[in-house]
Amino acid sequence: MDEAEIGQLEFRLSVKGAEDVTFTHRIEMLARDEWGGLAEMDNILAAFVSPNQPFVARILKDAARLLEAAGHSGSLDGYQSGDPLRVWMLAGAIWSAATGLGLTYAVPPASFERLGQKIRDPERIASEGLATCLDGTLLLAAAYEAAGLNTAVLFSHGHAWVGVWLFQKDFGRLVEPDVVTVRKALVAREFVALETTLLTKRPAIGFEEAVQAGRDHLSEAREAEFIQAVDINRARAARIRPLASHRIQEAVTTEDIAATPAALPRPLDLGLLPGELADETPSTALGRIERWQRKLLDLSLANRLLNFRETRGAVAMICPDISGTEDRLANGETFRLLALKDENAVSGRDLSADEARRIELDLARDALARGQIAVPLTSRDMTNRLTELYRKARSDMAEGGTNTLFLAVGFLRWKRSEGDSGSYRAPLPVLTKRGHYWAPKGGQSCVPIDRLPRSPSLSGCSSDPSPRSPLR
Structure with missing residues (x-):
């Protein structure tokens, strides 16, 4: 069918000597190119990934030409080389070839990820030149699968994009709902995600920029938007095969490219x-x-002990006297936490940022004298975070026997190499044995924390200039 229709199933039970019993059930019959959405049909999305259609072969041929023009092998050899750098270049060449198709973005239906939509197959994309985010995602997934690469389709609220594995791996399950699992694969450089709507941009967007945009969708700041990943390789293992095409196949020319393709990516630095x-x-x-x-x-x-990021799984504290507070904690003294945002000390006042910080620091110093440590949150937010920390720490200890709850007194900023433009923050946790609390100081050997400068900022012991990073 070309359009969805409402049908009816009729069940009739006949028993000799008894009256027939009839039951009818209304059913929605979808068009053959219509996907029913994650709510009903998430496990058969892979049926709409069509790696064997002629238009996909055109993309692969263009990708091979781009590789050869750049001095690389034009073979579409998947994981045969065993080299993730080769897979990176192959995936980048397929992306570059797809940017040369001259596609135009089409808006998907509202709530398509939950309710579904009609999907353009590769041949229809070729004839119309239009693609929604899901159309472009399934087209790229088909091209990567045809080249022998494992892929996954990623969904967030109102959006879909594609991911490809640099190693011959998969998520181990057909549907992966945990964004942390996906993010770990990204961080380990085993998996890359691509923002497929960038295929429709002019001038053409490069592979690395598409990877960065796809990675941003999986950031901790946006993890609440993530819904799930559908692993195409696992779907094939579950015998979910591509839908057969009933069109009469026409020859697809490979001479003309509608737009200038993006340049190949730079070699990957693992x-x-x-x-x-x-x-x-x-x-x-x-x-x-x-x-x-x-x-x-x-x-x-x-x-996170090497690369800490601000999330709801951490509670920041403002502590004007780090070493003195540590001594009091080591002596068994307990502290209460003060929700600084509820004090309304700076709200509604025309203050500069420096003045506001000074006021909050004075409040924190006064609170510390009264056995309280200031937290720059509202009481509700602070309580929720502490409850989550408490539950997770208990669960980790019960299940793995490992303590995952740390009190850090600052951060060490570090780089992987001297020329690295980005830096990372490693927390400096307080150890348990009194008298052996150490922190790096510059490039010298470690020194006891109580010999470090007593400053509201921990820049002296953590190399972190933020005045709100002291006790965490």
Whole structure:
């Protein structure tokens, strides 16, 4: 059918010597190119990924030409090389070829991710030149699958985009609802996500920019928008095959490209952290021991003790006297937390940022003298965060026997290399044995915290200039 219709199922039970019983049930019959949405048909989305259609072959041929023009092999060899850098270039070439199709963005129906929509297959995209975010996502997923790569379709509220694995892996399940699992694969450089609406931009957008935009959708600040990922490779393992095309196939020319394709991406830098390197089977006993250590210790940027980010899983505190407070805690003294936002000390007043900070710092100093530590949150927000921290810490201890609750007195800013433009923050947790509380000071050896300058800012011990990073 070309359009959806309402039909009726009729069930009739006949028993000899008894009156027939009839039951009817109304049913919506969808058009053959209509997907019913995540609410009803999330597990068969892979049926709409069509890697064997001629238009997909055109994209792959254009990608091979781009690779050869740049001095790379034009083979569409998937994971055969065993090199994630080769997979990166192959995925980037397919993206570049797709940007040369001259597609125009089409607005999807409201709530399409939940209720579904009619999907343009690759041949219809070729003839119309139009694509919604889901159309472009499934087109790229088909091209990547045809090139031998594993893909996933990612959904957030009102949006869909595609992801491709740089290693021959998948999520291990057909539907992955946990955004943290997806983000860990991103941070480990095993998986990249692409913002597919950028296929319709002029001039053409490069692969790296599409990767950054796709990654932003999975950031901690936007994780509430994430719905789920549908793993196409796992769907194929579950025997969910592409829908058959009943059109008469026409020859698709590959001579003309409607737009100038984007340049190929730069070679991928897999980084310097051991946790981000491809795992190779060691040949020596020492190599095996080092690999065990890497597997036991998460040394990738997914580890928040190496790369801390502000989330609801942390409670910031303003503590004017770090070393004195640490001594009081070590002596067994307890503190109450003061919700600074509820004090309304600076609200409704025409104050500069420096004046507002000075007032809050005075309040924090006064609170500390009364056995309270100021928290720059409302009472409700603070209570919710503390409750979540308490529950998670208890759960982690009960399930894994590991304490995941830390009190940090600052942050160490660090870079992976001297020329790295970005920096990361590693929290400096307070250890449990009194007299052995250490913090880095510049490039020198460690010194006891109580010998560091007593300052409202922890810049002296954490290299973090933020005046609100003291006690966390």
